[in-house]
Amino acid sequence: MGPRAVICGNRGVLRCGLLSAFSLFSQLSMAIKAVIFEVNWTVWSGQLDPQKWGKGSSAKSKPEDNLERSSWDKNLIYDISDKSCEIRLLRDIPFIIQDIKKRGIALGVVSKDSTRAMCDRALYFFEYPDENQRDRPIIKAVNYDETGSADYSSIFKNIMGWASAQGSEILFFDSNEESLKVNRELGVRVEIVSHEAGVTWETYERALEKNDGGGGGKDRPPKLGKLLGEGKFSKVYEAADDKNAVIKILKDWTTEKNRRLLQIYDVIKTGRPFDPGNKTEDHYPLMVALELRNLSIIKELEEPKPEDFSGWFKMKKIVGTHIWMHPLYKKHPFSVDFQEFVRACMHLAMDSIEEIVKKYGVEHCDAHFKNVVFDFDGNKPVRARLLDWGIAVKMKWDGSQYIRGDDFLIIVPPYQDIRAGVKYSPSSFRRYWIAWMVKTEYDALWSRRAITETDGKAFLQDLDWWYRRQ
Numbered sequence: 216m217g218p219r220a221v222i223c224g225n226r227g228v229l230r231c232g233l234l235s236a237f238s239l240f241s242q243l244s245m246a247i248k249a250v251i252f253e254v255n256w257t258v259w260s261g262q263l264d265p266q267k268w269g270k271g272s273s274a275k276s277k278p279e280d281n282l283e284r285s286s287w288d289k290n291l292i293y294d295i296s297d298k299s300c301e302i303r304l305l306r307d308i309p310f311i312i313q314d315i316k317k318r319g320i321a322l323g324v325v326s327k328d329s330t331r332a333m334c335d336r337a338l339y340f341f342e343y344p345d346e347n348q349r350d351r352p353i354i355k356a357v358n359y360d361e362t363g364s365a366d367y368s369s370i371f372k373n374i375m376g377w378a379s380a381q382g383s384e385i386l387f388f389d390s391n392e393e394s395l396k397v398n399r400e401l402g403v404r405v406e407i408v409s410h411e412a413g414v415t416w417e418t419y420e421r422a423l424e425k426n427d428g429g430g431g432g433k434d435r436p437p438k439l440g441k442l443l444g445e446g447k448f449s450k451v452y453e454a455a456d457d458k459n460a461v462i463k464i465l466k467d468w469t470t471e472k473n474r475r476l477l478q479i480y481d482v483i484k485t486g487r488p489f490d491p492g493n494k495t496e497d498h499y500p501l502m503v504a505l506e507l508r509n510l511s512i513i514k515e516l517e518e519p520k521p522e523d524f525s526g527w528f529k530m531k532k533i534v535g536t537h538i539w540m541h542p543l544y545k546k547h548p549f550s551v552d553f554q555e556f557v558r559a560c561m562h563l564a565m566d567s568i569e570e571i572v573k574k575y576g577v578e579h580c581d582a583h584f585k586n587v588v589f590d591f592d593g594n595k596p597v598r599a600r601l602l603d604w605g606i607a608v609k610m611k612w613d614g615s616q617y618i619r620g621d622d623f624l625i626i627v628p629p630y631q632d633i634r635a636g637v638k639y640s641p642s643s644f645r646r647y648w649i650a651w652m653v654k655t656e657y658d659a660l661w662s663r664r665a666i667t668e669t670d671g672k673a674f675l676q677d678l679d680w681w682y683r684r685q
């Protein structure tokens with residue numbers, strides 16, 4: 216269950232859950248102002264050859280009307296008059312186009328062997344994910360549509376004018392070596408790709424890095440493995456190149472949010488709280504900024520440095536099992552077996568909260584069961600580890616008391632009243648959080664209709680049993 220919107224903190228702030236598609240690979244420092252593609256064998260495999268397409272017996276009179284997108288494979292277009300003619304969008308192209316748009320670089324297409332009308336139709340059928348991960352026709356992303364002409368010298372001179380760019384600020388992908396001519400004549404950076412592979416993410420990334428003098432490395436997207444889990448705000452994947460790390464990619468991340476996050480981070484890294492006040496647009500960036508700060512304090516953030524953030528981060532993989540995977544959790548919520556098991560898990564989660572406050576000075580404020588994983592020895596839970604550090608504040612342990620810090624928390628779970636400067640003895644601190652965990656758990660059980668709300672509330676009248684470890 217997820218905590219819901221509640222006011223709290225120094226002045227109160229809104230809960231909105233923490234932080235999940237694809238990151239903002241922010242603005243580049245590099246000088247590339249336009250990326251241009253030849254379409255045949257470069258954007259798609261195959262060729263829209265006007266001498267061959269639309270020549271079958273049932274052909275429609277306008278050649279482009281013979282193009283049809285396959286109903287079972289959206290990256291395949293064939294000729295309805297002769298199904299042996301087909302083109303296939305290359306695998307990485309949608310993501311490359313998405314990245315070009317995110318970087319704010321102009322996109323152009325050229326083709327000397329195919330007509331403009333046929334190319335336009337194909338680029339209308341083939342899609343890419345926009346910044347909100349919605350599929351859009353590629354043609355809508357194109358700034359310079361120069362297909363249907365072989366006069367590359369004139370085309371590139373025009374593009375240089377439209378983009379206010381020198382030849383060296385334009386990157387051109389083609390599979391035909393003749394195109395190197397525009398490099399000789401105009402200084403355009405030409406990348407020749409193979410007929411078999413066309414443009415891949417690696418070719419694209421390498422070409423950008425080369426033209427960036429290697430300086431764009433921090434904007435490189437991480438290599439993702441298996442999807443591990445998804446929250447409201449992020450998707451978490453295994454890191455393909457590191458079995459001990461995971462990658463969290465924020466959903467709906469934009470240039471503006473990134474800019475704001477960097478400003479907020481500048482404040483909180485000095486130790487001062489950042490007050491979002493009524494500016495709801497600051498809530499999400501603040502939560503991410505706190506998560507980055509907290510992960511770096513507890514030494515779980517691997518990259519990038521928060522100052523270089525662009526919509527994703529790599530952190531330590533936390534290994535363990537969620538409580539609901541254990542058979543004892545499937546017992547009735549009012550049974551003794553269930554309660555003893557759940558109580559033992561809560562006390563372990565509490566141990567982990569205390570350990571991290573003492574070691575690093577950060578209090579995890581959202582340890583409901585989705586954010587904790589356990590090691591079990593048969594029916595006995597033996598260790599808890601905490602996930603999701605966006606709802607956590609600084610806290611000091613002075614040797615006898617815990618003293619809460621003054622961060623503004625976004626998203627504060629119910630049953631919780633977090634105020635700066637409050638002091639807790641070790642036993643009152645445990646009671647505070649165990650009470651919150653029990654109420655949160657039973658609230659989740661009645662929202663899932665595993666028990667009735669009336670029974671749940673009656674049951675929660677006395678929590679003394681829960682405060683005792685055994």
Ligand SMILES: Nc1ncnc2c1ncn2[C@@H]1O[C@H](COP(=O)(O)OP(=O)(O)OP(=O)(O)O)[C@@H](O)[C@H]1O
Nearest residue numbers: 232233234235444445446447448449451532533603
């Ligand atoms: N460090 C980690 N190691 C292993 N798995 C993780 C890690 N962090 C997150 N996960 C997995 O990814 C899931 C989603 O992560 P998380 O809860 O941090 O996302 P979120 O978008 O902040 O969620 P919420 O909607 O609860 O705010 C987790 O439930 C967990 O299964």
